[in-house]
Amino acid sequence: MEDFNNRCFSRFENKNAVVLGFDTGLSAASFARMRQTSLLDKKGFIVDANGGDFVIKEWKPESVAEVNRRMVVYGVNVEGEPLAASLNRYIKSDADKEAKADFKRRLRLWFNARIFAEEKPDVFASKQEGLVPASILTGGKTVFFAPLELVKAAFSDDGAAFLKDAERYVHPELIGKRAVLFTAGALLYTLYSKKPPFPCEEGSSSVHIHTLIRSGVFTPLEYEAPGIDVRASEKIGAMLRGEETENPPDYVWEAGFSSLSPEEIETRAKQKERFVKKQYRIFKRRLFFSVNKPAVKMSAAAAVIMLIFAGMIINGRLSSPTTRGLEPLEVAKVYYEAFSSLNVPLMEACLQRGAGAGDVNAAAHLYVVNKTRESHGDDVKAPFQIKDADFVLHNAGTADEAVIKANYTMIFPQEAGETWAAEGAPGVNEGPSEDRAAMTQRADTLYLSRKKDLWHITKIEREEKEFFSD
Secondary structure (H helix, E strand, O other): OOOOOOOOOOEEEEEEEEEEEEEEOHHHHHHOOOHHHHHOOOOOEEEEEOOOOOEEEEEEEEEEEEOOOOEEEEEOOOOEEHHHHHHHHHHHHOOOOOOOHHHHHHHHHHHHHHHHHHHOOOOOOOOOOOOHHEEEEEEEEEEEOOHHHHHHHOOOEEEEEEHOOHHHHHHOOOOHHHHHHHHHHHHHHHHHOOOOOOOOOOOHHHHHHHEEEEEEEEHHHHHHHEEEEEHHHHHHHHHOOOOOOOOOHHHOOOOOEEEHHHEEEEEHHHHHHHHHHHHHHHHHHHHHHHHOHHOOOOHHHHHHHHHHHHHHOOOOOOOOOOOOOOHHHHHHHHHHHHHHOOOOOOOOEEOOOOOHHHHHHHHHHHHHHHHHHHHHOOOOOOOOOOEEEEEEEEOOOOOOOEEEEEEEEEEEHHHHHHHHHOOOOOOOOOOOOOOOOOOOEEEEEEEEEEEOOEEEEEEEEEEEEEEOOO
16 A cells, blocks of 8 residues: 555555545554545546646545555555655755655645636535645646545544644634634744744644634744745735635745845844744733733633743643633543543643542553554554544533533453443553554543632542454
């Protein structure tokens, strides 16, 4: 199998023909039990400009095949390279003009095709389709927009990769042309600075990235790409803030750079430092205001942003997680995201002392297992993920109590067994291993209470609805 993007797409030969596939990461038994055959109904689109004008063609999966003991949904082959692969090749290159020109061409081809498709009714079922760089194939004059459900299935065993290669380039709320312009702005920013506008630090979650994006918090491009045409920097900034409605002019696609003297470079560096510190002070004041003025309390987003900026300035990552400023639903979502990523400190920040001990022990154990394997030279991590989570808030009767129902699917090492899934007891060997995954459907009831303006989970009642193993 040709794994030319390492994440999303694959090409392999099936019945004497090369096909385009999406690795679901599931065995045949798990694929059937999870009823993933619905993936065969998802449509993608090919925008073809070989005839001069854009023409949209529909792409649908043909069938599913077992490749290397994993089920791969496949359809007719589409030539081209993932937009994310072209970008990553340029970022890793050392001032390679050819790699830069190639990505710029592919980026502009994608933008024109996506704007064309945006104007056609009923092409995209989801606002994120056609925007995830890892899900877009660009060729000479064709662009393939993969079905978003197949893309998410291909990333299902690595949420951190989906965050890095997908979510930080897609606005969580914008729709229509503004959403396309945002993604174009994020990719142009990365093109000129070799840095994404919304950094994905170790331990980051969707909540963190989405909060930064919603708030328009990023370092102006003129600080990250000294000497760039100010007009291009301002236009890209407007695209990232969701303020732009018109297609980028040529001076954005072909931004010029002026030479700066050593003194000017030093001045820009100082301006950047002051800008970051000013942003931190602003969010720190807002957080203080929210704590002391409940009537005009800030949203949870401001608290999360303050924490992110504090981490960026102090040591580049979150150091003292807290639930301050978060409402019960946000606390629940952050808890399960932290559990899925084995972020024990963040889990503990969401829990009252003594609550959720089984979950914390399980996450800590798997974290140690993975680190031990790394020390042995084994890069195969024990399979673990929480997915398809759904949360419902119920009235608990008082303003300082809350009850939340959480339903989700958990993927965990099959060797750990059903007891581990239910009770969080360790059970995965620590040496190099080829783990097989098992799955369970869970229904949790979370009880939360508020004390000193902090919400914490005080108790978790758990029901195992179904248990699957290969």
